Amino acid sequence: MEWVDFIEFIRTQVYDLLDTEFDQVRYAEIELAYWLSGFVVSIVLLTVARRWIKPTRHSRHHSGHRIDRAFQRRPFATLLYGAPKLLLAISVLGLFIALSDPFLTATEEVTGDVESRIRIDLVDTSLSMAWEFPETERSRAEVAREAHLRFLEMRRGKNDRVSLWLFSSYPYMVDDFVLDDELYFFQVMEAPYVTVKILAPQSGTSVDELFVPPDKVRIIPNEGNTNINLALQSVIRHFDQDQVTSGGQIDTHRAVLIITDAGVDEIPEDEFAQLSARNVVPYVIYINVGDVDRPLEGTRDTPPLLDMIREFGGEYFDVTDRDGLERAYEAIDKREAVRVEVTHRARRVPIFSRFLLVSMALLVVGIPAGFLAELLWGAHP
Numbered sequence: 001m002e003w004v005d006f007i008e009f010i011r012t013q014v015y016d017l018l019d020t021e022f023d024q025v026r027y028a029e030i031e032l033a034y035w036l037s038g039f040v041v042s043i044v045l046l047t048v049a050r051r052w053i054k055p056t057r058h059s060r061h062h063s064g065h066r067i068d069r070a071f072q073r074r075p076f077a078t079l080l081y082g083a084p085k086l087l088l089a090i091s092v093l094g095l096f097i098a099l100s101d102p103f104l105t106a107t108e109e110v111t112g113d114v115e116s117r118i119r120i121d122l123v124d125t126s127l128s129m130a131w132e133f134p135e136t137e138r139s140r141a142e143v144a145r146e147a148h149l150r151f152l153e154m155r156r157g158k159n160d161r162v163s164l165w166l167f168s169s170y171p172y173m174v175d176d177f178v179l180d181d182e183l184y185f186f187q188v189m190e191a192p193y194v195t196v197k198i199l200a201p202q203s204g205t206s207v208d209e210l211f212v213p214p215d216k217v218r219i220i221p222n223e224g225n226t227n228i229n230l231a232l233q234s235v236i237r238h239f240d241q242d243q244v245t246s247g248g249q250i251d252t253h254r255a256v257l258i259i260t261d262a263g264v265d266e267i268p269e270d271e272f273a274q275l276s277a278r279n280v281v282p283y284v285i286y287i288n289v290g291d292v293d294r295p296l297e298g299t300r301d302t303p304p305l306l307d308m309i310r311e312f313g314g315e316y317f318d319v320t321d322r323d324g325l326e327r328a329y330e331a332i333d334k335r336e337a338v339r340v341e342v343t344h345r346a347r348r349v350p351i352f353s354r355f356l357l358v359s360m361a362l363l364v365v366g367i368p369a370g371f372l373a374e375l376l377w378g379a380h381p
Contacts, residue, residue: 087366094359141193167231
């Protein structure tokens with residue numbers, strides 16, 4: 001490649017990288033990048049510590065004579081001498097980002113029909129979900145989110161048409177019904193754990209003991225309670241307004257999946273009755289904060305919400321039960337599928353090459369520049 005073409009290639013890649021909407025970027029392998037970057041940073045810190053504690057043998061800092069300023073490295077030369085090292089650091093950072101498999105979601109127009117099961121996922125984000133899941137030093141919300149994501153992994157490829165809702169004192173729709181598994185998975189993953197007016201610690205714990213990361217908290221006035229009645233009323237209206245199942249199709253089988261610790265303010269008997277009249281079956285992924293070492297059945301009374309769900313043909317699935325999520329999957333799978341017209345879908349657009357190519361280009365420039373800088377300014381009085 002000629003230098004002119006190489007420079008044009010670099011310029012194009014840099015412009016593509018700068019034009020990237022980073023707030024829209026998702027990372028599929030972020031944990032791998034964290035582990036590798038932590039390993040490299042640890043090696044660098046150990047090397048610096050070793051050189052500081054035990055200097056290189058047979059060396060000294062100066063010759064013992066005063067060095068004339070004319071023979072000392074100038075500030076500009078010092079800058080040029082350190083520039084290749086900066087290029088190397090930026091290149092390694094770009095490699096780590098590329099390893100995290102960054103991607104964007106793009107929408108493409110398609111036509112056709114698919115068989116789909118319709119469901120609304122209703123996630124409890126009240127204050128109690130911010131408290132500790134027993135003996136884990138993790139919040140109930142984090143345990144709930146992991147269970148929800150595992151359930152979605154099990155449902156991948158089943159063409160579920162799903163809408164995500166959060167609720168505390170008030171319900172919030174994150175997104176309308178979508179058919180795209182990939183897009184919905186990341187919507188769930190990035191949703192807040194709790195929506196509260198103040199993140200208060202659990203009773204019996206220290207005042208500053210919190211279990212939810214700050215980026216997973218949404219501070220909203222008048223929030224923090226567990227008003228499932230209002231949330232289910234909104235869900236019912238959303239089902240009624242859905243273009244696919246509205247228009248009197250009362251025989252359409254649908255489901256609402258509630259992820260909660262069952263510590264609700266009121267038991268929504270009327271709302272369950274309205275759901276039953278619309279052929280909407282309620283299921284609960286129950287964040288059981290009781291005795292996690294014993295089975296739930298026969299050891300203590302179940303929360304009233306769970307007993308009420310069973311009266312209306314629903315069921316609950318305990319996250320402390322190893323097979324609970326599989327039974328939830330099977331229950332949803334028994335719902336009769338509805339034919340849905342597909343007009344668009346999201347697809348994953350990988351962009352790791354933008355970071356990888358810029359990093360490789362910086363290495364191509366930085367390594368020869370480092371040799372040259374060492375030859376010109378490396379050996380000095």
